[in-house]
Amino acid sequence: MINYANEIVNFKGCPSCAYVKKEFVLPCGLAYENDRFILSQDWELPIKGFFIVSPKRHMETFSELTEEERIEIFRIVNKTIKILRLNNICDRFNVIFEEKTNTHFHIWIMPRYQWMEELVGNIRDNIGKIFEYAKINLRTSENYKQIKEITNIIKREFI
Ligand SMILES: [Zn+2]
Structure with missing residues (x-):
């Protein structure tokens, strides 16, 4: 796999x-983890705030989570979005x-940026095009720096 920062990542089995198991890490590090869940910048896409x-x-399906875990995963989604919004990221x-x-x-927490709408119009119908665009055009050191900063914001504010 090629990570968001254009580095080759090696691992065996399920990514x-x-x-x-920390068999590989991202340059920005982990945003948050507890005993049941892990939250991170998308590994492959250099899109800011994409967690x-x-x-x-x-597990392969949402229904394999316990009821308590389903509540918890949405608590994590909600908190992540709240932090990104409060920090004017998206x-x-x-x-x-x-x-x-x-x-x-x-679960993908995918920001809806104006550049995406300008690029493809309907974001939902063109997610693949947005990802391809990001992989080609957003691999810049400035963008990697901002991705790291955003992960640090989540780390700091995720209580
Ligand atoms: Zn797995």
């Missing part, structure tokens, strides 16, 4: 399980559940 929350336990978000076959379940 999320490897990340949970992923995953359960530490391997105001609106798309929250996406990904239940891909043979893939560790995770």
Whole structure:
């Protein structure tokens, strides 16, 4: 895998399980973790404020979480968005559940930036195009610096 900062990352098996076990790290570090969940900048996309929350336990679907865990994962999503909004990083978000076959379940907290709308019009219909654009055009040291700063804000304010 190539991470958001254009570095090659090596691991074996499930990427999320490897990340949970700290078999690889991102240059920005982890935003937040507790005994059940892990919150981090998206590994591959250099988009500011794009966070992923995953359960530490391997599962493929939302319904495999306990009721208590479902409440907790939304508490983490809500808190992350709140911090990003209060720090004027982004105001609106798309929250996406990904239940891909043979893939560790995770929730995407995807910021809706004006540049995305200018680029593709309808964000939801063109998520792939936005990701491709980001991988080609947003790999700059200034952007990496800001991604790290945003992770630090989450680290500091996530109580
Ligand atoms: Zn896994």
